[in-house]
Amino acid sequence: MKYDNRMLLGVLLLTTLLVNMAAPASAYSYPGYKWKSHHPYIQKDSTISSSWSSALTASTNTWNNAGADFSFFGGKQLLTN
Amino acid sequence: MEQCRCRFFFFWGQTVANKLKYVSFSPTSTLGITVPNVNNSYFGSCYTKFNKNDPWSTAANGEPDKFDVQSVATHELGHWLALSDLYGSGDTEKTMYGWTSRNEIKKRTLTSDDIAGIKHIYGRKSSLVSSDNSIYGTKLPNDANKPINTSEPLDVHMGATIIKCTHEDLKNNSDIIVTGRVKEILPSKWDTIDGEKPNKENTKPDQDYIIYTDIIIHVDKYLKNSLSSKEVIVRTYGGNVGNDRMTLDIEAGFKPGEKVLLYLEKDISPMATVGSEHFFVYGSMQGKFTLTDDGKAIRPDETVSQEELLSTI
Numbered sequence: 247m248k249y250d251n252r253m254l255l256g257v258l259l260l261t262t263l264l265v266n267m268a269a270p271a272s273a274y275s276y277p278g279y280k281w282k283s284h285h286p287y288i289q290k291d292s293t294i295s296s297s298w299s300s301a302l303t304a305s306t307n308t309w310n311n312a313g314a315d316f317s318f319f320g321g322k323q324l325l326t327n
Numbered sequence: 328m329e330q331c332r333c334r335f336f337f338f339w340g341q342t343v344a345n346k347l348k349y350v351s352f353s354p355t356s357t358l359g360i361t362v363p364n365v366n367n368s369y370f371g372s373c374y375t376k377f378n379k380n381d382p383w384s385t386a387a388n389g390e391p392d393k394f395d396v397q398s399v400a401t402h403e404l405g406h407w408l409a410l411s412d413l414y415g416s417g418d419t420e421k422t423m424y425g426w427t428s429r430n431e432i433k434k435r436t437l438t439s440d441d442i443a444g445i446k447h448i449y450g451r452k453s454s455l456v457s458s459d460n461s462i463y464g465t466k467l468p469n470d471a472n473k474p475i476n477t478s479e480p481l482d483v484h485m486g487a488t489i490i491k492c493t494h495e496d497l498k499n500n501s502d503i504i505v506t507g508r509v510k511e512i513l514p515s516k517w518d519t520i521d522g523e524k525p526n527k528e529n530t531k532p533d534q535d536y537i538i539y540t541d542i543i544i545h546v547d548k549y550l551k552n553s554l555s556s557k558e559v560i561v562r563t564y565g566g567n568v569g570n571d572r573m574t575l576d577i578e579a580g581f582k583p584g585e586k587v588l589l590y591l592e593k594d595i596s597p598m599a600t601v602g603s604e605h606f607f608v609y610g611s612m613q614g615k616f617t618l619t620d621d622g623k624a625i626r627p628d629e630t631v632s633q634e635e636l637l638s639t640i
Contacts, residue, residue, distance in 0.1 A: 273440040273443055273444070274410055274411075274413070274421075274423060274440050274441065274443060274444030274447070275410065275411035275412070275413055275423070275444075276409055276410060276411065276444060276447065276448055277409060277411055277484045278368060278409075279363075279365045279368045279369060279370060279409055279484075280368075280369065280370065280408075280409045280448050280449065281369065281370045281408075281409075281449075282369045282370075284449050286345060286370065286373070286407065287345050288345050288346075288347070288407070289345060289346055289347070290346065290347040290348075291346045291347065291348050293348050293349040293350055293379075294347055294348065294349045294377075295349070297385055298349075298383075298385055298396050300385065301385045301395075301396040301397035301400060302347060302396070302397075302400050304397050304401075304435070305397050305400035305401040305404050305435070306404060308401050308404075308435065308436070308437060309401070309404055309405070309407075309408060309437075309445065312437055312441075312442045312445050312446070313442065313446065313451060313452050314442070314445040314446045314448075314449045314450065314451060314452055315449045315450045315451060315452050316408060316445055316448075316449040318404070318407075
């Protein structure tokens with residue numbers, strides 16, 4: 247019985263290992279650098295029309311609300327220089 | 328007071344740092360480009376340019392024949408987080424997929440892989456952070472307030488959103504189409520006044536600067552809009568200057584002696600006056616085919632016969 251349990255555990259571990267090895271490795275791509283603060287300041291400069299504000303704010307909020315310890319710092323509306 | 332005569336200076340920090348811009352650049356097939364400035368494995372600053380030469384829409388559900396600001400911006404901001412472009416057939420639904428089309432709005436919404444990427448890089452959100460990410464009690468540390476030390480090597484990995492092109496798109500949007508051979512790859516340069524690394528003397532305020540590489544093509548045949556010259560210069564983004572390096576994965580790559588068919592677009596950006604008259608490859612890597620001796624035309628995502636390709640032009 248003990249021998250059977252060990253076999254079962256071994257098979258489970260091997261299966262887990264094989265499944266993990268077969269998982270796709272390119273779900274995302276990351277070159278290895280990041281923001282030290284996790285909260286970079288962002289602003290749009292004067293070349294960007296005010297009519298773009300809502301769309302750009304929505305884009306920043308999409309990443310801000312992704313559940314990671316990262317957020318753009320720029321106020322509720324992106325600041326204009 | 329004694330003046331400092333050392334060659335150490337700061338730049339970038341108070342000019343283009345951490346900004347979104349709407350400017351003209353080439354090729355027009357590149358809708359947005361993001362250029363992070365990296366020192367010692369950390370961002371020093373970052374900026375994104377949206378191409379003024381393309382038609383844009385901010386409509387809630389997008390607009391036919393226009394490119395969606397929110398969709399492209401969400402992709403470009405993914406580069407601000409350090410995520411790279413993806414081009415695999417299994418990546419088409421992801422925000423970080425590098426190709427896009429007119430009226431595409433799906434990049435507005437992150438997929439589980441995009442979210443896994445940001446969580447891998449920055450970790451999960453701490454419970455101490457407000458649920459409203461845009462409001463904090465005190466101003467948080469700001470990387471952009473620390474200007475870049477230009478005496479240190481730069482290693483910049485650019486990202487972009489490129490229009491997905493059919494052969495018909497490539498033909499219609501290129502100014503000239505040529506077959507020829509790569510004669511010479513010229514040394515990379517900065518697009519500053521003197522080609523050197525940006526400093527106080529060779530830059531203008533509020534301008535951004537990148538490294539480019541010019542390639543001389545010996546033309547065998549013009550397939551669209553002939554020029555008198557037997558050579559054309561093709562400009563690509565990225566390259567190495569001294570210890571500084573800039574790369575753009577989606578850019579067409581060239582090898583000396585390589586036989587090519589190129590869809591080229593004249594540079595219509597302010598950069599057009601920098602260096603010799605030149606063209607960009609329309610569609611980035613989509614607009615460059617390597618021609619082989621056994622009659623094939625090859626690019627990273629497609630292999631066709633040369634006969635078949637020529638019949639579309």
